[in-house]
Amino acid sequence: MQVTLVHIKVKPEYVDDFIEASLNNSRASVEESGNLRFDVLQSADDPTRFVLYEAYETAEDAVAHKGTDHYLLWRDTVADMMAEPRQGLRYAGLNL
């Protein structure tokens, strides 16, 4: 089971648009084969900071996500909203 925590900082003027695009992405992603989690988290301390919590049964399922129409739409939609490059950190989910 493979987890990625994607850490994102958004330009303040794009917070609402980023949330809308990311919720659209999450709604489609949870329907993918092998998806276990696709949670959109907004920092309580800094509303411009987000974490996408993505969990898939296999590494192949996670790779396939990057080829979906909804991922590619999200990627292009939010590209100019980011205040800095996003960072994806990989984990094993020990109880997923």
Place this chain on the structure above:
Amino acid sequence: MQVTLVHIKVKPEYVDDFIEASLNNSRASVEESGNLRFDVLQSADDPTRFVLYEAYETAEDAVAHKGTDHYLLWRDTVADMMAEPRQGLRYAGLNL
């Protein structure tokens, strides 16, 4: 809905014991009222780094977790296993 990401670095000699204690804690925690997630994540880059992904329906549910026997047992069991103080970061789960 309230999410906490607890970032933990464990002394290398305690990795297996930490995993055992944390999986015991997670098994009981997911049975709590209001619990939505209690995932135990181990870094793919550094096996001494962990994240506990804890999500509860309300702030009160999250506070109640800190009073459970299984949380208190976990806290005392892992206290000497940590290489540095753990850090809990709060988020709102926008699609939970």
